[in-house]
Amino acid sequence: MSALSLSTPILRIKALNLHFDEGRIKALNGVDLDVREGEFVSIAGPSGSGKSSLLNVIGTLDAPTSGELVFRDQPYSKIGDASLFRRENIGFIFQAFYLIPTLSALDNVIVPTIGCDGTADEYKAHAEALLTQLGLRDRLHHFPGKLSGGERQRVAIARSLINRPRMILADEPTGSLDSANAAQVLDILTGIVKEQGLTLIMVTHDATVSARSDRIIRMRDGKIEQGASA
Amino acid sequence: MNLFRFALDNLYRRPARTGLTVSAIALGIAAVVALTSIAWGFEASWQKANDARGTDLIVTKMTSENTMPSPFKAEKVQQTLAGLPHVKEVVGLLSEMLTVSNDAPPVFVFGWVYGSYLWEHLKLVDGRWPASREEPVVVIGALAAEMLHKKTGDQVEIEGRVFQVAGIFESSAVVENGALLMTLDMAQQVTDKPGKVNVLNIKMDADATEADLRSIKEQVKQTLPGFVAITSGELVSKNAVVRISKAMSNATILIAGLVGALVVFNTMLMSINERTREIGILLALGWQRGTIIKLIVSEAVILSVAGGVVGIVMGVGIAWGLEHIELMRGKIDAIFSMPFFFAVMGLSVLLGICGGFYPAFKAARSLPSAALRYE
Structure with missing residues (x-):
């Protein structure tokens, strides 16, 4: 029995439904899932199977139609301010990076801290440290247009970590990268996640990526076919 | 990087639209400054003449x-x-x-x-x-x-x-x-x-x-x-020409205010429509809705303040020019004061807030997932 399996669940999902168009479209249809603290879970499945929808609901970007979600003993239904919850607990990484093109790499990393209580110097130092750790020390003031795909995704990873979240939600983070860059980004991401004891839930089509996760969840038609329990 | 710098950056990256909006606001403010300073100056110059004579x-x-x-x-x-x-x-x-x-x-x-x-x-x-x-x-x-x-x-x-x-x-x-x-x-x-x-x-x-x-x-x-x-002040304030010029100045303030607010409103609405996905990203990254509102209103206020400053300079120039054209020389004496300029800047800020509030509110109500899917 591994140490991971003994750890407490960071996320518990029961009978989760996400329906659109008055119930005609069932993006999620009765999903049950437990994710443990520090676990790396990959979600695989064909397009339209509900992978990204599940990630969006976990990340409070979408509100479920019904079902129960609990994050560290806090039911989602009791979350007053979803934005604040995201800022304090969740880091997002997207396939298309979603960097702001007119901001430097450093400023892109700092953006999520705008409106937070800390000082600008504090956030700047943290952002520089993260970018340095991700091998972008000499790219701090480069704009996204001057960075390679791998470098952009590393900036996005740094951005997801700036507010010291407990859980990273990554939607096909290597989907836009060539295999060499994909491997490098994955190495960096998994390394940081392990080092900081973070939970990583990653949607991926790539079998080599999901093979590196602690658990693979397979979805189809809005349901989990395999890997629901740790 | 802070909210103000981010707002500035958002305006800077759309120079044509920012320039046009600032110009439109500036024209309105210039009309307010020129007409108001002339209306007040007209009144003041007559009162000054009466006062200078020592008439009680x-x-x-x-x-x-x-x-x-x-x-x-x-x-x-x-x-x-x-x-x-x-x-x-x-x-x-x-x-x-x-x-x-x-x-x-x-x-x-x-x-x-x-x-x-x-x-x-x-x-x-x-x-x-x-x-x-x-x-x-x-x-x-x-x-x-x-x-x-x-x-x-x-x-x-x-x-x-x-x-x-x-x-x-x-x-x-x-x-x-x-x-x-x-x-x-x-x-x-x-x-x-x-x-x-x-x-x-x-x-x-x-x-x-x-x-x-x-x-x-x-x-x-x-x-x-x-x-x-x-008194000379009462005579001047009852003067029909002074009353008409003040009424015109007030009408200009109203029209310029409305047009300015609509210009800001239109610009900010177009801006947030273009930036739907960016707003979704910011919300996904944990920006609170209040911070989104502050960002959009800040951009609107920066636009209107810039328009206000340019408008004041233009308005002073127009008033000076009118004072010196042959037809008007010796008849008007535009007056300016710091409280007047502060009031004009206050008007600019107000129209920025009015014009920016609805777009800001609309942006803040975006559903992050829908905004991220927006093409």
Whole structure:
């Protein structure tokens, strides 16, 4: 029995439904899932199977139609301010990076801290440290247009970590990268996640990526076919 | 990186739209600044002229609401006023706007009682004053001399009669600097208004108090039906031209405010529609809805403040230009003050907030997942 399996669940999902168009479209249809603290879970499945929808609901970007979600003993239904919850607990990484093109790499990393209580110097130092750790020390003031795909995704990873979240939600983070860059980004991401004891839930089509996760969840038609329990 | 810098950056990356919006706001603010400063300056320059003469009260026909109140026979009224307590001097004044040169626009021609206190505040810079009440000469304000290209010893033709320029004077009031001055007797002759004046100026003795002024006003009301005794400020504020110019200035403020707010509204609405996905990213990254509202409103306020600053500079320039065109020289004296500029900036900020609030609210209501899917 591994140490991971003994750890407490960071996320518990029961009978989760996400329906659109008055119930005609069932993006999620009765999903049950437990994710443990520090676990790396990959979600695989064909397009339209509900992978990204599940990630969006976990990340409070979408509100479920019904079902129960609990994050560290806090039911989602009791979350007053979803934005604040995201800022304090969740880091997002997207396939298309979603960097702001007119901001430097450093400023892109700092953006999520705008409106937070800390000082600008504090956030700047943290952002520089993260970018340095991700091998972008000499790219701090480069704009996204001057960075390679791998470098952009590393900036996005740094951005997801700036507010010291407990859980990273990554939607096909290597989907836009060539295999060499994909491997490098994955190495960096998994390394940081392990080092900081973070939970990583990653949607991926790539079998080599999901093979590196602690658990693979397979979805189809809005349901989990395999890997629901740790 | 902070919210303000981020807002600035968002505006900087759309230079054409930002420039057009700032220009539109600036035009509105410039119109407000120019018209308001001229309206106030018009009022102030007339009051300054009255105050500079040392007049305590002005008696005129109650129904007169022009810059130059309707002329009336002065003799009986003057005698009644002279008998009131604390009244030191009562002198008539006749004024007309007349053409004195084919090359220049009409100018004010004042007729003042020869030897009265009205002349005392003027500074003679060349020549001499009229030597008697019947001497057919004029003295010219420095600005009028420049506009009419006249100097001491030249001649001017007024209403078909030739007058010699006896001297040139300066006054602290622009309306006097741009005017021609002759004795009241000459003015009555040349305008064919014998014995008539537009107003009677009352100078009180040194012991007179505010209560004495109020008493004179009351006595004029009771003993001279159809006449009214008012201060120069009251006369000017009742003046129809001042009222019209102030009404136009207020209308301009209203229109400029509405147009400015609509311009900001349109710009910000287009901006947030273009940035739907970016707003979704910010929300996904943990930005609170309040922070989104602050960002959009900040951008709107930056636009309007920039428009306000440019508009003030343009408005001052327009007012200065109007003061110096031939038609207006010597008639208006635009006034500016820091409180006025602060008020204009306040108006700019207000229209930024008004124009930016709905787009900000709309952006903040975006559902992050829908915004991220937006193409």
